[in-house]
Amino acid sequence: MKVGDTAFRSIWVESATGEVRIIDQRWLPHEFRVVSLKTLDEFATAIRDMWVRGAPLIGATAAYGMAIEMARDPSDASLDHAWEVLHETRPTAINLRWALDDMRGLLSPLAPAARADAAIRRAHAVADEDVETNRRIGLHGLEIIREIARSKPKGEPVNILTHCNAGWLATVDWGTATSPMYQAVEAGLDIHVWVDETRPRNQGAQLTAWEMNSHGISHRLIVDNAGGHMMQHGQVDMVIVGTDRTTASGDVCNKIGTYLKALAARDNDVPFYVALPSSTIDWTVNDGVREIPIEERDDGEVTKVFGKLDDGSVASVQISPDGTRGANPAFDVTPARLVTGLITERGVAEASREGLLKLFPERRTAA
Numbered sequence: 252m253k254v255g256d257t258a259f260r261s262i263w264v265e266s267a268t269g270e271v272r273i274i275d276q277r278w279l280p281h282e283f284r285v286v287s288l289k290t291l292d293e294f295a296t297a298i299r300d301m302w303v304r305g306a307p308l309i310g311a312t313a314a315y316g317m318a319i320e321m322a323r324d325p326s327d328a329s330l331d332h333a334w335e336v337l338h339e340t341r342p343t344a345i346n347l348r349w350a351l352d353d354m355r356g357l358l359s360p361l362a363p364a365a366r367a368d369a370a371i372r373r374a375h376a377v378a379d380e381d382v383e384t385n386r387r388i389g390l391h392g393l394e395i396i397r398e399i400a401r402s403k404p405k406g407e408p409v410n411i412l413t414h415c416n417a418g419w420l421a422t423v424d425w426g427t428a429t430s431p432m433y434q435a436v437e438a439g440l441d442i443h444v445w446v447d448e449t450r451p452r453n454q455g456a457q458l459t460a461w462e463m464n465s466h467g468i469s470h471r472l473i474v475d476n477a478g479g480h481m482m483q484h485g486q487v488d489m490v491i492v493g494t495d496r497t498t499a500s501g502d503v504c505n506k507i508g509t510y511l512k513a514l515a516a517r518d519n520d521v522p523f524y525v526a527l528p529s530s531t532i533d534w535t536v537n538d539g540v541r542e543i544p545i546e547e548r549d550d551g552e553v554t555k556v557f558g559k560l561d562d563g564s565v566a567s568v569q570i571s572p573d574g575t576r577g578a579n580p581a582f583d584v585t586p587a588r589l590v591t592g593l594i595t596e597r598g599v600a601e602a603s604r605e606g607l608l609k610l611f612p613e614r615r616t617a618a
């Protein structure tokens with residue numbers, strides 16, 4: 252998407268140097284920092300420490316990490332080591348495993364001498380496919396927004412609530428939950444976005460708000476606990492979020508707090524949509540609550556908050572007593588029964604096995 256007058260992706264290869272470049276999202280919205288990732292360990296650190304984050308972007312970053320390592324050492328041992336190092340960075344987003352398996356499946360049968368070129372080509376393709384996939388998600392989501400707009404009094408915007416950042420910063424471009432928003436604005440529809448701050452790391456306040464500002468989309472930042480109240484008072488026409496792993500039966504694992512939004516949406520008859528590329532569907536899992544590993548992150552993310560000081564510098568400040576420890580599950584699982592629809596690149600699926608198989612019949616295994 253555009254940053255000022257310049258079009259950006261969240262990850263790209265500098266043509267002059269061949270270096271893989273990323274936007275280091277830890278410093279947004281206060282500083283726009285671009286860094287190069289040059290070694291396998293730097294790629295692993297960037298994913299683990301959330302310089303880059305968001306399921307599709309984590310997958311694309313891992314693909315480029317494999318490619319960089321193949322250029323250094325294309326041996327079988329190096330291929331397996333790179334898979335292990337990158338896989339252990341974060342446990343929940345399935346795109347990481349999907350991308351690593353995709354790359355290793357392509358590279359393993361090749362002669363080592365052919366792996367570096369094949370790897371970088373595939374990494375580029377993973378990134379390009381993500382952009383097109385998200386664009387298509389946006390077109391399908393646009394029709395939902397358009398339908399809601401028809402039911403609104405003239406001059407009133409479609410009010411959309413979103414949680415965390417499932418924006419272009421969480422993908423290579425367009426975003427998943429934000430793609431319908433961008434497409435709606437491009438189609439001339441009037442939307443307003445309630446942006447959940449999304450504690451503890453505030454991806455909403457820091458990243459989604461930055462995206463909305465950069466794109467000139469009407470929005471207001473709200474605390475995570477305000478969403479239910481807004482819905483009770485008719486101020487939310489739809490919820491749209493992303494996901495880090497959706498099961499074959501339609502259970503949705505997403506940033507912590509998503510489940511609570513879904514409960515409030517159901518209680519107030521607000522449609523609750525999830526936007527996702529098919530690479531985020533884990534076809535091997537049915538019961539999301541019991542089977543999806545939930546990342547436990549450092550409790551310092553709960554006891555501290557990052558922001559800009561009055562002198563313009565950025566810092567992390569402690570918000571709780573010295574002796575207080577935190578608990579920090581990074582995701583939760585929304586059962587399929589609370590999901591109105593799954594917006595994929597092939598269309599909108601009912602949140603169920605049959606609903607997903609109608610759009611992805613090639614996944615229908617023999618009974």
Ligand SMILES: CSC[C@H]1O[C@H](OP(=O)(O)O)[C@H](O)[C@@H]1O
Nearest residue numbers: 304305306415417421493505506
């Ligand atoms: C399009 S995936 C976005 C998804 O990823 C975020 O998690 P994190 O920032 O920890 O990587 C969040 O769950 C978003 O919904």
